[in-house]
Amino acid sequence: MKDDNELVYEVIHGNMSSFEVLIDRYQKTILNMMLRMVSNFETAKDLTQDVFVKAFEKMGGFDFRFRFFSWIYRIAVNEAINWNRKNPMTESLGKIDPIDFGESETMAAEAKNNLLHRELRKMNADYRVLVLLKYYCGLSYEEITEATRIPVKKVRSRLFIAREQLRKGLIANGFFEND
Amino acid sequence: MDFLKMTEKEIIEKIYRNLDGELTKADQCEIEDYLSDHPEAAQLSKEWELIKIQMNKEQKAFVDIDLKQEILKRINMETYKQPPKTAGFLIVRSFWSRPAVRLGFSFVLGVFVGIIIFSFLKVDFKKANAPTKDMKGTFYDSRSFDNMKVADVLQYEDPLTKAVCNVRYSTKIVEIRVDISSLNLVKSIIEFDYNDFKVLNVQNVSVNDQSSAVVAANLIQINNIGDNKFIIQLYNKNSLSHNIDFKIYQNDLSVYHNSVQVNKE
Numbered sequence: 538m539k540d541d542n543e544l545v546y547e548v549i550h551g552n553m554s555s556f557e558v559l560i561d562r563y564q565k566t567i568l569n570m571m572l573r574m575v576s577n578f579e580t581a582k583d584l585t586q587d588v589f590v591k592a593f594e595k596m597g598g599f600d601f602r603f604r605f606f607s608w609i610y611r612i613a614v615n616e617a618i619n620w621n622r623k624n625p626m627t628e629s630l631g632k633i634d635p636i637d638f639g640e641s642e643t644m645a646a647e648a649k650n651n652l653l654h655r656e657l658r659k660m661n662a663d664y665r666v667l668v669l670l671k672y673y674c675g676l677s678y679e680e681i682t683e684a685t686r687i688p689v690k691k692v693r694s695r696l697f698i699a700r701e702q703l704r705k706g707l708i709a710n711g712f713f714e715n716d
Numbered sequence: 717m718d719f720l721k722m723t724e725k726e727i728i729e730k731i732y733r734n735l736d737g738e739l740t741k742a743d744q745c746e747i748e749d750y751l752s753d754h755p756e757a758a759q760l761s762k763e764w765e766l767i768k769i770q771m772n773k774e775q776k777a778f779v780d781i782d783l784k785q786e787i788l789k790r791i792n793m794e795t796y797k798q799p800p801k802t803a804g805f806l807i808v809r810s811f812w813s814r815p816a817v818r819l820g821f822s823f824v825l826g827v828f829v830g831i832i833i834f835s836f837l838k839v840d841f842k843k844a845n846a847p848t849k850d851m852k853g854t855f856y857d858s859r860s861f862d863n864m865k866v867a868d869v870l871q872y873e874d875p876l877t878k879a880v881c882n883v884r885y886s887t888k889i890v891e892i893r894v895d896i897s898s899l900n901l902v903k904s905i906i907e908f909d910y911n912d913f914k915v916l917n918v919q920n921v922s923v924n925d926q927s928s929a930v931v932a933a934n935l936i937q938i939n940n941i942g943d944n945k946f947i948i949q950l951y952n953k954n955s956l957s958h959n960i961d962f963k964i965y966q967n968d969l970s971v972y973h974n975s976v977q978v979n980k981e
Contacts, residue, residue, distance in 0.1 A: 557788070560783070560787055561784065564782070564787075565780050568779060568781070568783065569775075572779060578779075582781075582783065585783055586783055586786055586787050586790055590787060590791055593791050650770065650773070650774055653767070653771070653774070654774075672768065672771045673771065673774070673775060693729075697725070697732065700732060700764065701728070704760070704763055704764060707763075708763070712766075712767075713763055713766060
């Protein structure tokens with residue numbers, strides 16, 4: 538299996554099928570991150586497409602010293618944060634699109650999921666994005682630093698604040714009841 | 717780890733790092749011991765573990781739709797005329813995209829443009845210096861004199877003496893250029909109120925050994941024999957309108973007396 542940077546090199550040389558492989562690899566994570574950043578499926582879809590279109594346009598300037606995933610996550614993070622700045626949370630939190638768990642999941646699990654989603658949405662976008670990169674995209678602190686250009690120390694302290702805010706918000710809304 | 721010395725925040729941070737699998741085995745054992753002795757901390761750890769489980773469940777339930785075709789369609793529409801650059805150009809672009817290179821290039825370009833603009837503004841140095849080509853040692857170029865307002869040009873001539881006194885001024889500076897020629901000793905006095913003016917500079921531009929200029933607080937006296945040139949600069953202390961007197965004496969007899977007004981309203 539070719540690594541990301543090899544695929545980028547091939548895209549730059551005009552091989553579109555390599556770009557399709559990159560889309561396959563990252564679209565799911567980016568779409569889901571966007572969904573948790575904007576809480577609207579159509580907007581998340583549009584923003585995800587924007588991320589890949591921008592990535593393609595900027596690929597000629599890709600710096601091969603960096604890893605592709607941190608580069609595309611950075612584009613995604615910027616898109617998401619910019620969108621949040623342009624569209625501050627004015628809608629009722631009740632209007633947030635629930636994430637579909639499928640029929641196998643219990644109602645309680647779905648309720649918990651929506652509660653978690655809502656608490657994440659309440660969080661400042663700069664903090665939320667770090668939680669998403671850490672726990673949804675599975676990046677380490679160093680990788681988050683690479684993707685966001687925020688120093689590791691700051692990532693750690695911001696994540697600390699974000700986690701505490703999330704935990705306390707969930708406690709207040711009865712997330713841990715019956716556990 | 718000495719938990720006694722740690723703040724609550726540090727302990728919580730350790731718990732998070734333990735849950736994220738970032739601690740060494742020794743540290744893990746210590747934090748596990750600590751959690752078994754501290755129910756509140758254990759509760760926090762359990763709560764965050766539940767949050768992580770919920771997040772993992774969400775990850776498994778990630779929406780999985782294929783946006784590939786839509787993305788490729790948009791790329792074809794939006795970037796058809798701008799395909800990615802070739803790798804050869806890529807290396808060059810990554811070099812030029814470095815901030816240091818950009819700044820350096822901007823600096824060099826700025827200097828270059830500055831030189832061009834400066835050379836346009838200065839137009840012709842030789843031409844600009846032409847009227848004062850014989851004024852050795854002066855650091856006041858004639859451009860500033862040419863740009864000043866003309867107060868008056870006083871002239872005196874008799875068979876033995878010829879004097880031209882060109883007076884110009886700006887708001888703060890008065891510049892007087894004296895061309896004087898005489899066969900015998902002639903005293904030329906430029907007189908003013910010392911409350912209004914201060915002598916900035918007296919330049920002997922082209923002065924022979926027998927001639928000299930003497931400066932006092934309220935006057936400048938030129939003792940002249942032969943052909944000489946002087947440049948005098950006065951500082952107008954209050955930028956108001958004032959008079960400057962010109963007197964010429966031959967054998968201590970006044971032969972000429974006139975007055976020039978600067979900073980005319």
